[in-house]
Structure formats: C-alpha cells, structure tokens
Amino acid sequence: MNKLFRNMWFLIIIIPLSIFIIAEGIGCYIALFGQKSAAIAVTNAKDRDRQLKKLRSKNAALKNSLTSLSPKGLNIVVDTARNVLYLKKGNKTIKEAVVSCGSGNVLEDPSGKKKWIFDTPRGEYSVKSKLINPGWIKPDWAFIEEGEAIPQDSNDRVENGVLGKYALGFGNGYFIHGTLYTRLLGRNVSHGCIRVGDKDLEEIFKEAPLGARITIY
Amino acid sequence: MRTSFKLVLILSFLSIAISTATAVAADEIQDLRYENEVLESELALAQKAQVYFIFNLKDKKIYLKARGANRRELPIDQIKGWNLPLSAKPHPLLKKSSLFKPRREEIDPKQKETAATDKFEIDALELDDMPSRYNLILDGGLVVTLRPKPAGILSYLESGASSLGLYLSRPLFTLWGLLTKKPYSSLYISMDKIDAQSLYWSFSEGSQSIIYNP
Numbered sequence A: 001m002n003k004l005f006r007n008m009w010f011l012i013i014i015i016p017l018s019i020f021i022i023a024e025g026i027g028c029y030i031a032l033f034g035q036k037s038a039a040i041a042v043t044n045a046k047d048r049d050r051q052l053k054k055l056r057s058k059n060a061a062l063k064n065s066l067t068s069l070s071p072k073g074l075n076i077v078v079d080t081a082r083n084v085l086y087l088k089k090g091n092k093t094i095k096e097a098v099v100s101c102g103s104g105n106v107l108e109d110p111s112g113k114k115k116w117i118f119d120t121p122r123g124e125y126s127v128k129s130k131l132i133n134p135g136w137i138k139p140d141w142a143f144i145e146e147g148e149a150i151p152q153d154s155n156d157r158v159e160n161g162v163l164g165k166y167a168l169g170f171g172n173g174y175f176i177h178g179t180l181y182t183r184l185l186g187r188n189v190s191h192g193c194i195r196v197g198d199k200d201l202e203e204i205f206k207e208a209p210l211g212a213r214i215t216i217y
Numbered sequence B: 001m002r003t004s005f006k007l008v009l010i011l012s013f014l015s016i017a018i019s020t021a022t023a024v025a026a027d028e029i030q031d032l033r034y035e036n037e038v039l040e041s042e043l044a045l046a047q048k049a050q051v052y053f054i055f056n057l058k059d060k061k062i063y064l065k066a067r068g069a070n071r072r073e074l075p076i077d078q079i080k081g082w083n084l085p086l087s088a089k090p091h092p093l094l095k096k097s098s099l100f101k102p103r104r105e106e107i108d109p110k111q112k113e114t115a116a117t118d119k120f121e122i123d124a125l126e127l128d129d130m131p132s133r134y135n136l137i138l139d140g141g142l143v144v145t146l147r148p149k150p151a152g153i154l155s156y157l158e159s160g161a162s163s164l165g166l167y168l169s170r171p172l173f174t175l176w177g178l179l180t181k182k183p184y185s186s187l188y189i190s191m192d193k194i195d196a197q198s199l200y201w202s203f204s205e206g207s208q209s210i211i212y213n214p
Helices: A002-033 A045-069 A140-146 A198-207 B002-046 B109-115 B153-180 B193-202
Strands: A074-079 A084-089 A092-100 A106-108 A115-117 A123-126 A129-132 A135-137 A158-160 A166-169 A175-177 A194-196 A213-216 B051-056 B061-066 B069-082 B091-097 B134-138 B142-148 B185-191 B208-212
Touching: A002 B153, A045 B002, A084 A198, A092 A198, A106 A140, A140 B109, A166 A198, A175 A198, A194 A198, B002 B051, B002 B061, B002 B208, B069 B153, B069 B193, B142 B153, B142 B193, B153 B185, B185 B193
Parallel strands: A074 A213, A175 A194, B051 B208, B142 B185
Antiparallel strands: A074 A084, A084 A092, A092 A194, A106 A115, A123 A213, A129 A166, A135 A158, A166 A175, B051 B061, B061 B069, B069 B185, B091 B134, B091 B208, B134 B142
16 A cells, blocks of 8 residues: 555656656757748759849848838937937937926826826827927816816917927827926926927927928837 | 879869858858848838837847837847747737836826925836836747846846746747647847836837847
C-alpha cells in the first residue's frame, strides 16, 4: 500500500510534468519550423540578375514615393508627452517651443448626459484658421467646470484676452494659442488646445501658413 | 597525378565560389522582396493622415512616423522574438495591458471651488504616470512585451524571472494558438524607461504598426 502510495505521488508528478514537457516541445517545434518563407527559385545567373534589377528598381521607386509624401514646406509637429512643439521646414527643425498640452482629465456633466476628456487630439491636422486677438467662446464644459450655469445668450460666452494675441485653429474647436499661465508651460494642463508662450506663438503664427500640416503624437 | 589533383582543386574552388554567389544572390533577392513588401505596407499607411509605428528589429529602433517622415526614434536595448510573422502587413494595436493602468483624474467642480483658495497642485495625466512595463496586443496574435532596461540587482533578478516565465509560457501559448486556430507570436523588447513610457503614451488603440524583421 505504502509502495503504491509512493507510486501514486510519482505518477502525480511525472504525468503532468511529461505533458508539460511534451507541450513545450510541440510549441517550440511549431514556432521554429511552423512558418515557411517562400523559396527563391533562381535558375540561372541571367534570371537572377534580371530579378535583382527589377527588385532594386522597385525598391528605389517605393522609397521615392515615401519621400515624396513627407511634408516639404513649413509644418508643425507636437510631442504631447514632452510638451514640445517643433516648427519644421520639411524635416528640418527651425524652432522648438515649450508648450502645454491636454491634461487628460475627465469632466462629467452633473446630469450625467455628457462627458469630456481633455486630451490633445493625436494624428495629422492642418492650420484651418489664423486669428489675431482671438476671443474665447467658452464651451459648456468651461461653465460646468467652474460650477456656473450655462448662459442662454451666446454673447455671455465670449471671454477676451485669455487666448493670447494669436490663435491657429486646427479643427473641432482646437487651437494653438497663447496663455496667461506661462509658468505651467511644459506641463499637461490644457483642455486639449496647445498653449504656447507669447514670443514663440508670434513666430509660429507668422511662419505657418493656412493649410500647414500639424502632426500631433 | 599532380595535374589531376590541381584540376580537382580548381574545380572544387570554382564550384564553391559559384554556389556561394548563388546563395548570396538568393538571399539578396529574398531580402529585397521582403523590404519591398514592408515599403509597400508603409506606403499604404503613409498615404493616410495618421501616425504609425515601425518596429525595426534590424536597427533596434522603434520609429514613430507620419507621411513617411520620422517623427521620433526610440532605441531598443534588447529584443527576443518568438514565432514572429514573416509577412509585412500592418498590425493595428488592439489593446494595451498593464498591471497599473494610468488613471484619469475626474474634475469635481465643487472641489475646484475650494481648491482655489488652497495650495496649487496639478492633477493631470503626464508622461511620468505612464507604465514602463506593459503588453501591446496587436492584431494577428502578436503580443509585444515592453520592459524597462534593467538597472540594479533587483531589477536584473526580476528581468531574469520574467524571461524565464516568457520562455516557458511561449511554447504553451503557441500550442494553444494552434489548437484554437488563433496564431500566437511574441516580441520582448527592453528599452529605456522614459522611452517605454513615451511609447505607451503615443501608441493608442487603433494605431497601425509594422514589424520589420529581416
């Protein structure tokens, strides 16, 4: 009985261990030999040279096509993680500015019907509008955040002097604009817009034409 | 006898040279074919208004790109690939998973009123809040495990244990993938902590990526 018990323990350990080792082995085999790359049939030197020539010219054409897509003129690149804006001519950086991007915070309407996430949108955009001395038309969230009632009259939404001297709109109510809170530049504190210091903003505003590409990541 | 020996030697040398040249050419054809496939995939991504990622395992770099232009390069310290796909097709990011997910602060307007009189504090989701240890689940069953470059004894021990776990689990996941007809492949990457956090920040769900593994 004692011997059988000892054998039982032996089986309890050996069987799962064997299954585990076999499974590991099969898994390794599949990973190592499961995928087959297409074999290259090279019949003779002439055929080989022709194939190589064709592939090389295709390679060059594809690389050219990719290069042709990259922006040639003035464009803006924003790194939201590091809060840095790069003004570029083609791929060459001509100016670097410390900015403030979205805080990533969440605000919910007290009624629970609407929710806002204050992220700076990522992706590719373009300068759609250029404004001098812009006024801020406060959206609903600005009132909710301050615990104020949402005004009925649209004139009550306008607030002047908070967006700095210039603003560049890139769609959906998002702007690259100035800020009163210059000491917070370099931190993620905005509601999604890109806040820039006065001096940098002036240069960006003068340099970037309407339609200039904005890449945000 | 001596002449025939010389002849055999020359013939052997020639045949070795020819077969080596043929093998090199075949390799070059295969490499070019693969590179062209990758470029074609990238071209399709670059034609759209989006930011995409190239995991270049040859250069040991992750490129953040838009319209074919490099926007950021994140150097990789260590790579361990397992059953990596041979195709160059783009893999969209399905999910980012980590033990400690960054939490968004909920703005409480009432609290904000009282906070105005108290000391100033920034409640925001910033780069420092991003995890540096996480998994990226890509389409096609590819799991990219990101870890910070080990520094210090504890970190090396943790890295060793994590590698052991990875080595033991990968074959099992591969077998399970075969049985459930869901392919599994894995890519382990260790990199600088801040770069890993930056990647977590920028690589959002739905973003496209290409694994370049020549």
